[in-house]
Amino acid sequence: MADFNVRREMPGVELSREEFRKKYSERFSDPVFAPLRADIDRILEAAWQAYSQYRKAPHTRRAGSGFSDPDYQLSADWIAAREKIKDAERQQKDPASFSRILLINAASRSEHTCPGESSKTWRLAMMARDIFAHEQQFEVEVLDLSRLASEYGRVIYPCKTCVSTAMPLCHWPCSCYPNHALGQVQDWMNDIYAMWAAAHGVMILCPVNWYGPPSGLKLMMDRMVCADGGNADPTSTHGKNVAQAKALELAGWPYPQHLAGRAFSVVVHGDYGGEEMVHAAISNWLRDNGLIDAGHLSQLARLVGYMQPYATSHDDLDRDTAFQGEVRNAAHALVAAVKLMRRGELQQPDAGLEPPRKK
Numbered sequence: 351m352a353d354f355n356v357r358r359e360m361p362g363v364e365l366s367r368e369e370f371r372k373k374y375s376e377r378f379s380d381p382v383f384a385p386l387r388a389d390i391d392r393i394l395e396a397a398w399q400a401y402s403q404y405r406k407a408p409h410t411r412r413a414g415s416g417f418s419d420p421d422y423q424l425s426a427d428w429i430a431a432r433e434k435i436k437d438a439e440r441q442q443k444d445p446a447s448f449s450r451i452l453l454i455n456a457a458s459r460s461e462h463t464c465p466g467e468s469s470k471t472w473r474l475a476m477m478a479r480d481i482f483a484h485e486q487q488f489e490v491e492v493l494d495l496s497r498l499a500s501e502y503g504r505v506i507y508p509c510k511t512c513v514s515t516a517m518p519l520c521h522w523p524c525s526c527y528p529n530h531a532l533g534q535v536q537d538w539m540n541d542i543y544a545m546w547a548a549a550h551g552v553m554i555l556c557p558v559n560w561y562g563p564p565s566g567l568k569l570m571m572d573r574m575v576c577a578d579g580g581n582a583d584p585t586s587t588h589g590k591n592v593a594q595a596k597a598l599e600l601a602g603w604p605y606p607q608h609l610a611g612r613a614f615s616v617v618v619h620g621d622y623g624g625e626e627m628v629h630a631a632i633s634n635w636l637r638d639n640g641l642i643d644a645g646h647l648s649q650l651a652r653l654v655g656y657m658q659p660y661a662t663s664h665d666d667l668d669r670d671t672a673f674q675g676e677v678r679n680a681a682h683a684l685v686a687a688v689k690l691m692r693r694g695e696l697q698q699p700d701a702g703l704e705p706p707r708k709k
Contacts, residue, residue, distance in 0.1 A: 354596045370398055374533075397533070404531045419585035428584065431523045431540040438548035449688050451482050451490045452549035456556035456567035463500040470654065470667045472496070474617060474677050475555045481681035488685065491545055495566035503536045509572035513579070517603050517709075518587050519595035522580030524573060539573045546577065551613040551688040552641065553681065558620035558628050571635055578639045579605035579709075605708045610640025611698060613687035615648035615680045619673070621663065625651040642698055644687035648680045 365373065374397055378390050400408070407425035414420050441447050457471035475492070482490040497504045507527050513520040527537040546552070556563055563571070581587065587595045614636045618629040629651035633643070643649065652673050655666025667673070690696035 354593050356592050365401070367398060367402075370401055374398075400531050406529045406531045408530055413585045417583050417585040419588065422585035422588060424584060425525065427528050427540070428521070428523070428525050431543065432582075434540065434544040435523060435547045438544040442548050442550060445692075448487045448489045449485075449550045449692060450548050451488065451684065451688070452493060452545050452552045453479055453482070453490050454493045454495065454552065454554045454567075456495050456554055456564050458496055458499045458559075458564045458566055460496040460500050462496075467664075469496065469557065470619065470663060471555050471557050473664075473667065474619070474674075477674060477677050478553055478555065478617075478681040481678055482685065485685055488688075491548070493542065493545055495564070495570065498538075498566045498569075504538060505536055506538050506542075506566065506569040506573060507534050508569060509575060511575075512590070513575050515592055516595035516599040517579050517605065518581040518598040519590060519592065520576045520580045521584045521587075522576040522582045522606075522608055524576050525584050525589070539570070542570060542573075543577070546574070546609055549612055550692060551615070551644070551684045552636070553615040553617070553684055554632055555617045555677075556619075556628060556632060558618065558622075558624040561624035561627060563628050563632065567632075571632075574639070577608045579603070580608065582606070582608075603708070607640040610701075611691070612641050613644045613684055613691055613696070614641045615644050615684040617650040617677055617680055619650075619652050619654050621653060621655050621660075622657060625653060640698060642687065642691070642696065644684045647676070648683035648687070650676055650680055652676070
């Protein structure tokens with residue numbers, strides 16, 4: 351194996367026992383926990399052991415057949431996530447299965463937390479859902495990213511960009527989480543990967559937040575990097591062995607596109623500017639993953655209530671019946687694209703071409 355110059359020059363992040371104790375104890379600051387202090391101290395000691403020994407994946411099992419190193423101990427969490435994806439892929443490829451739409455509400459706002467009011471994006475998503483609901487042999491799954499801000503324990507952790515070290519180090523599905531040593535558990539992406547794998551069509555409805563997509567959507571987009579070129583065999587890199595991953599990439603990595611061939615629609619709305627940039631970012635990301643544009647009417651970037659008060663923005667949407675009609679048309683366009691795709695009449699036009707530069 352080549353002798354790679356692996357760059358390591360950043361300051362350490364290790365916590366002392368006292369620093370760890372202080373941080374961990376903050377989650378029990380509510381007086382309701384006071385009678386349980388002795389129990390909490392015992393839990394804290396166990397958590398310190400998991401952290402100091404870096405017990406990232408405390409539950410593992412032998413990889414078995416189908417992997418390059420059958421004896422490698424794989425994380426049981428990763429195996430479970432992989433099985434969810436495999437089941438979803440089998441359903442998606444079954445000609446007898448219903449056509450499935452993944453409908454994504456990318457807004458962070460909801461009435462269940464600080465804003466106290468639902469978002470316009472949610473309303474638009476429900477308009478689209480009504481279109482899908484009236485289609486025979488179609489089913490829709492709603493991915494509501496506002497739950498990241500309003501539901502206890504709902505979280506998407508940030509991408510560590512393993513791909514920037516070497517593509518084979520980025521596993522499909524992501525193996526960076528859960529990390530039990532750092533308390534990074536309950537990662538939603540293990541469910542979200544399977545939602546994407548089960549879908550024949552994807553519709554994303556998204557507001558503009560400061561000239562960019564909402565943070566929840568961007569977290570998901572970053573964590574979906576493993577779908578575009580990711581390594582489905584973590585035993586080939588023996589977990590996160592940097593040198594092995596670099597050698598695999600330089601030997602000629604195939605960059606498999608695990609979600610290619612699905613159709614998509616993107617609706618972006620703002621009230622001042624940035625809607626075209628956000629739409630371009632999302633739609634280009636989907637195309638780079640090998641998904642297929644469902645047609646001109648499936649792609650929208652619009653302003654609602656331009657420069658009007660936020661307090662009356664829902665009223666502005668009520669009045670903008672043309673935009674509401676365009677959203678419904680975008681849903682109809684996605685339905686048409688999925689029907690064509692499942693009949694074999696809609697395919698990626700450049701699917702048979704070999705890129706001279708893979709990345």
